Amino acid sequence: MKAPLPTSRQITQFIGYFDHLDGLEVKGWACNLAAPRVPATLHVIVDGQEIGSLACDLPRPDVQENIGVMTPNLGFSFRLPDSLADGKEHRIGLRFPNRSVVPCLVTDDGSIKQEDITVVFQPQFNYESCVDGFTRGALRGWVQRINTADGTREGQCEVAVFMDGAPFARIRADRFRGDVAAAVGGDANCGFELVIPKHRRQTGTRTIRFLAVPGDVELMGSPVTTSLVDNKLEEHLLGVSETIARLHREISSLRATVSNLLPEQRFNLGDYDNWARRYFNVLRARVAERRQQLGPDFVAKGPLVSVICPTYKPDMTDFIAAVESVMAQTWSNWELIVVDDGGKSLEVAARMAEYCRNDPRIKLIRLKKNLGISGATNEGVKAAKGEWVAFFDHDDAMVDVALEAMLQAAAGLDPQVIYSDEDKVDQAGYFLEPNFKPDFDYRYLLGCNYICHLTMVRNEVLQQVGDLNASYDGAQDHDLMLRLTEIVPREGFLHVPEVLYHWRKTPNSTAMTISNKQYAVNAGVRAVADHLRRVGHDARVEAINDLTIYNVWWGINREPTVSIIIPFRNQADLTRECVSRILEHTDYKAYDIILIDNWSTDEDALAFCKEMSRKKRVQVLSIQEEFNFSRLNNLAAASSSSEFLFFMNNDLFVDDPKWLKTIVGEAMAGEDIGAVGGKFVYPNGAIQHVGVVVGPDGVASHVHRGLQAHEYGYISRAILSHEVTAVTAAGMLVRAEAFREVGGFDEVNLKVAYNDVDLCLKMREAGWRIIQCNNFLAVHHESVSRGSDDRPEHEARFFAETQHMHQHWGDHAIYQHDPAYSPHFMLDQSYYDLVTPE
DSSP states (O other): OOOOOOSSOOOOOEEEEEEEEETTEEEEEEEETTSTTSOOEEEEEETTEEEEEEEOOEEOHHHHHHHTOSOSEEEEEEEOOGGGOSSSEEEEEEEOTTSOBOOBOOOTTOOOBSSOEEEEOOOOEEEEEEEEEEETTEEEEEEEEEETTTOOEEOOEEEEEEETTEEEEEEEEOEEOHHHHHHHOSOSEEEEEEEOOGGGOOSSEEEEEEEEETTTEEOTTOSEEEEOSSSHHHHHHHHHHHHHHHHOTTOHHHHHHHHHHSOOOOBOGGGHHHHHHHHHHHHHHHHHHHHHHHOHHHHHTOOOEEEEEEESSOOHHHHHHHHHHHHTOSOOOEEEEEEEOSOOOHHHHHHHHHHHHHOTTEEEEEOSSOOHHHHHHHHHHHHOOSSEEEEOOTTOEEOTTHHHHHHHHHTTSOOSEEEEEEEEEETTOOEEEEEOOOSOOHHHHHHOOOOOSSEEEEHHHHHHHOOOOGGGTTSHHHHHHHHHHTTSOGGGEEEEEEEEEEEEEOTTSTTTOSTTOHHHHHHHHHHHHHHHHHTTOOEEEEESTTSSOEEEEEOOSSOOOEEEEEEESSOHHHHHHHHHHHHHSOOOSSEEEEEEEOSOOOHHHHHHHHHHHTSTTEEEEEOOSSOOHHHHHHHHHHTOOOSEEEEEOTTEEOOOTTHHHHHHHHHHTOTTEEEEEEEEEOTTSBEEESOEEEETTTEEEETTTTSBTTOOOGGGTTTSOEEESBOOTTEEEEEHHHHHHTTSSOTTTOSSSSHHHHHHHHHHHTTOEEEEEEEEEEEEOTTTTTOOTTSHHHHHHHHHHHHHHHHHHTTOHHHHSOTTSOTTBOOSSSSSOBOOOO
């Protein structure tokens, strides 16, 4: 009898090879000869553990030809985990479905191994970066190295710089960039700044490349093609100088003459260290001159200043420098109260004992247990005998004339709080990151503790305001400043616009990084929110990008009436777009629109006026006169009975439904707020307006113009709302009461230009505040509506209006010194260039 035929065949013959290892990519092929059309499945083994499986379904026609099967889909590719790139040995292998080893051809001698292989994968890095470009005489940007194994983002990378293909410099990207850390995380010390030496700032364009090393990975935004001169006049004169040098080298006197015509080197924030070293000498001379003016009695009978210095396990080098900066003060009537906050350092105790023996003005309070920054400071304040109390950190330093300069500024006045400008000093003694502050700005103080150092408060006021609150530690000084505003009037805060204090920038200081001080961010939010509750405001406070800067969103209990006033002539499509966006994107009930048709002649414009007249919220006011921006707006305002007037260009486009609530809330936050401006950007996203500064050197200038909308600007002033001297009427909310009190726009002398600046100056002098609200964002197609003042036909009118501003406002203090802008900055279209100290 024959045996029965089997009902199935059990053939399991596998062939294949692990033949390539490209980085972390495992490649090869395999085939189940019993079923070649079905992709074989292999198991991936790492260090004896299966970490995954793969299907052999990639094209390998070379294998198909050699083994003669019907399908080319025999190949495989599998990426091993990035975590294996750690510089350590790992055993890598593959298994057929029957658990037999897939032969390996990844060998140095080309032999076949029937076993797992041992490999070492070096750590892999990617780079994320951006070259910000060439501004104010320096190349700036940032770069972080990302470890693909664990995702950590490292700063302090090395960057090679090439100019026109030739090596130019190697720099380390280790400057603090809090904006980068807030946006992408990782090490904030990832920025770079390369100041181009003056002798390399030649005419013509240069191509500059940035490569991260090792790896020579080109940074995003590289190469940069730019001119290395600061303005057209400098470029022209440099060109003349180069031509003469090439053709007439022997005529040295002529070359020197042309060189003398070149603009004096300007200082920018990148040149701050050079500027500062010159400035401090000028400052000392200025203080000495003022000392002579005040006479010997001022010094002899001057008030005692108590300097409070809480300390806890300080770096001794920095601590000694801090104490000795107080000892070096030119103002001699001081006491230094050092509070050892339970540090129990024998070294600190010994050093302080020596200081106390040598100078009776130095006193040490030793706390048995650690009370924290607030508790330790409170103990120092309790022991203070001075009329003034100054707050001082144990690793910072005062300029030697600091106390005297503060008291000189207060002479003849009755301030209760005095604060100065400040900067930072790194471990190499390099001055950087100056904070040139505005005069007292309550709105700005809500967004950040811009006052900070050096601050002196009358002792009696401190007793009244109460102790520092330990529940706000990390933002205890911000809380104190806010509580001071609750009992000290605006005029009681005096700003001394001199750099008198150096923050020590060390790896663990707040000056260096906020990444390890999230508690300070949270404490700041609570401090601002609690203050606003105490003074009766309904507001929401939030940190911006987890930094110690804060957004305040005001609530409004009622909607005051608002008239939106928009002049136009012809330009029906543009104006229709402007109005349509308002009607579609305004979550606000109590508003109307007054369209001012200034002698339109286009049929489209006339049809547009009829169309708009049929809309419930819209009124069309026809004025057939020559263009006079001031008069048009005055006539429209006179026809309105609303509580607020929003003057608006027809080329300003809004999209945020909350835009009107946002600026009305800002205006309603204080009874003395006369006007509110917005943050306006060009269609390409660059900033056009975040406030206007005024002064005799240029009448008015839009600071931060050209920055991108997301950029923080100088000391976060492009992102935080704050007080300004003027805002643009391209989009300006004005309290109708204030508008009428000052007589509206000047329609006689300022028909086109500067009428908004003039209006703001009149309101400021009448006691009204002007707020730059950076929470209100809109797109502005500047000068589309009327054209540029640079056109020849406008030059005579523009010159006359410029002269009127100088003549009318020239002797006013607010025009001579814009309180929202440091006198150390130049007033022109540059971005915060520094005035040469003299």
